[in-house]
Amino acid sequence: MVSERKRKAVSYTESDSDFMSDQEVRSTPVKGKKPITKKKNIGKRARKEILPPEDEDSESDFQNEQDDDLDEATEDEDEDKDQYNEEEEEQMTKPKTKSKAESKAKSKAKSKARPKPKVNIAGNTKKNAKTPVSSEEDDSDDQVFNENNVKKSRVVIPRPKGSPFADSISPNTLEFLAELAENNDRDFMRLRAKEWAAAKKDFTDFCSLLMTEVHQVDPTTRVEEAKHAVYRQNRDLRFSNDKSPYKRNLSASFSRTGRKFLDAGYHISIKPNNESMVGIGMWQPDSTRLANMRSGIIRHGNLLREALSTDALKEVFDGKFGTAILDDSDKLKVAPKNIAKDHPEIELLRYRSFAIVKRFTDEDVVSEGFLDKVMDVIEASVPFVAVVNAWV
Template sequence: MAVPAPKARKSSTDTPPKKKARRVAPPESSASEDDEHASASGVGSSEDDEVKEVKGKAKKSKAKTVNGKKKTTGRKGAKGDKEDRPKAKGKKRKAKDESDEDEYSGKDATESEEDDYDSDASGGLNRRVVRTVKKVAGPDTKADTHVVLPTTLEFLADLAKHNDREWFQQNDARYRHAFLNFKTLITAWVPVASEADWTLPHLPAKDLMHRIYRDVRFSKDKTPYKRYLCASHSRTGRKGPFALYYLHIQPGGKSFVGCGCWSPQADVLKLIRNAILRDPKPLRKVLAEKEFVRLFGSDKPRLDGKRGGIFNADDQLKNAPKLEGVDKTHKDIDLLKCRSFAVETHFPDDVVLADDFLQTVKHAMETAAPFVQLLNEIISPSPPSDNDDSDDDDEQGSGSAEEDESE
């Protein structure tokens, strides 16, 4: 039986057979559509021109709205734009409010009040009363002088009669003039005070001056402003637990210099009373000085109960303080009953307006300096200095030398 011969393999170089292309029949209506298009070419061209013209007008109107503000007519259109526009927030809102205030502040200052109408979202009207304040011109004199000016006392006297915000706003220029005069006085007072008491540091005037606004939260008197200008100076400025010097300017002979501790905290008051129980002699010695008594008052309580020295019936206990071994028969009960350890000396207006007023204040501070320093030593005792230790060593060394010589 004959074996069939094997089939020959195709080489990789042979090209693959081509696929037969599929024949697609043309659409039957192509010729007819071309004829219709050719026949309607005249009508179509006119329609295209109209469409292009409409589109051109739309583009021009759109460019106008982008480059410029679109004007709307009618109440409905204006209302719609206002509602669609987002509300300003933060700094933008604040700037808008300030611009509104500037607009109202620029109106005629002679009018006391006027009516202004705003339309709300519902279309109604809200009535708003805008009050304008007629400003009073300030003094023509130069304010930056260390001499107290008569205009400063005049302003304080008028403030006592018209203590309300409306009057204060009208006289704002007068207040700023008086404030600058007092600030210049305090700036000149700082080095003078340091000469009177070496423990006082040199501080800027703003750290010593008190505000003119009153704290009326716990007071029956609701007047908003103080009737005086004042400043305090101590080891830590106007604040702190230490005894201080207080300068008070008020017309009508009510200006004064105060020294000491006014209504100290409970722990500070306890320290002072304990020091009196241990040894009252240092305090009594200071209070009994001749010049101290002449300026600040007697070293003993007055029979009529009025202020004299550190004693004041309105600022002391009715009975003995609750301290161990203290009753109403204690020998120092007059000192122990005090709730404040402070003294005052007053000046008439002519002394306040004098050119040498600061020297008068300096003399009062020099007289009260031992009293203030004694209180501060009780409140915060100073540490022993190195000189004290060296003195003790010298005494011990001299004693041992004498013993050696005797031997």
């Protein structure tokens, strides 16, 4: 189906270059012949020939919405053409009762009103040629965001004597993340490109050491370049009301499926203001894995309880163990579907995720020996991860 905009263009191209109506074309004198004029029903005839059928739908607007790469220049040009075509249609649908001289004067005035292509210095015509912008205007855009526009973070990052240490995170990395939380935009990242590169390298180097240690205590984890374990910093904004372009933390995962983390594994997140953490287990598995997990609990729920009650875990979590250390943020309030409310393992069956979380202060993160503290949590959680992966 041809759109309304396209139908107008076709109607005009069928006439002469001055957009004259059929009647005006017939009234133009030819050598040796008298002009033929018809005064009856001129308006009705022109209207019938030019106006599009009323039962056709418009598709151009919809097609333009689907085209994400349409630039502003093209859109402006199309709008100008539509406005110009609508004015021509109004003029052509009116009855033509004026003389030949008046019609020629009109056509000349319209041709002058049309937008003319601009000519550059070389003599080549260019459509939508832009006027040169002064150097002062160019420089003004580059100077919009500078150090004076950076918002200072209120989070005070500790700096232990002798830092940064090889087995911990640099205080500069935490300071950069604290400022990013206050200035979460692309201008700030462009301004602090060197600081961002240094922070990413610092975290990647730490993850390289951590990956080697994790593989020694759990050989099922994948060994690869540390950069493949680190998550990208850009956020996915497609389904989020928060349009901040960057994450406020640095994170990485280690598992038998690598960073994809489809099964139970080990996750680390570095975030200022005492929000750094290490998470172990499996977060919100798909329906198949969740069904397999609940089936394993029904058959051998005691194995999962034993894996969560080791002496090593009790020491890491200050005496807590069992379901007390499981993350219950998405735990069901009632029994799952097709499971009795009085089932002996109903407490474990209500969990949607099977994960334990250990948090660290900023002082822990930047102090010497942070890698050992992380490994204490991971090594104590290996039996728990082994049980979950055996069931899913």
